[in-house]
Amino acid sequence: MAKADIGLTPKQTEIIAKILSPLLADEFLLYLKARNAHWNIEGPDFHTVHVYFEQLYTELEGVVDGVAERLRKIGHYAPATMKDYLQLTHLSEKRASKNNSLSFMKDLLADHDAIIVYLRESIVKLGKEVEHAYGTSDYLTTLMEQHETTAWMLRSHLK
Numbered sequence: 001m002a003k004a005d006i007g008l009t010p011k012q013t014e015i016i017a018k019i020l021s022p023l024l025a026d027e028f029l030l031y032l033k034a035r036n037a038h039w040n041i042e043g044p045d046f047h048t049v050h051v052y053f054e055q056l057y058t059e060l061e062g063v064v065d066g067v068a069e070r071l072r073k074i075g076h077y078a079p080a081t082m083k084d085y086l087q088l089t090h091l092s093e094k095r096a097s098k099n100n101s102l103s104f105m106k107d108l109l110a111d112h113d114a115i116i117v118y119l120r121e122s123i124v125k126l127g128k129e130v131e132h133a134y135g136t137s138d139y140l141t142t143l144m145e146q147h148e149t150t151a152w153m154l155r156s157h158l159k
């Protein structure tokens with residue numbers, strides 16, 4: 001692979017890749033969990049929630065693509081097998097306890113919250129360890145805000 005000559009040392013891109021790879025795995029798992037919720041939701045609010053979960057997984061599909069392509073932009077390959085994702089992720093594949101909206105939303109909210117915490121920690125780590133990682137830093141900050149919006153919506157639904 002031709003080296004990405006973009007003002008970052010291999011050591012610096014390695015640090016960034018070690019942040020982005022588990023993030024990609026987390027986003028992919030969350031995408032799949034939103035799909036699961038969309039497919040298997042049952043209850044009197046079926047239609048509304050079925051449509052909402054579709055909106056969620058569509059958004060996450062874009063996030064997955066964005067994180068993978070950021071890895072490519074810094075000259076690294078994107079992990080892209082289920083085996084890699086299960087090894088890299090911080091999230092659990094465990095299914096929601098019931099197929100109703102409360103159960104699915106509670107589970108999805110916990111995952112969103114966990115990703116927000118990871119992103120916040122990663123932004124701090126990046127600031128300390130890689131001086132010029134403005135692109136990734138900005139990307140992670142915007143992504144954190146996006147997750148915060150979804151987490152707020154899920155939390156509001158659960159009140």
Ligand SMILES: [Fe+2]
Nearest residue numbers: 038039050054
């Ligand atoms: Fe569908």
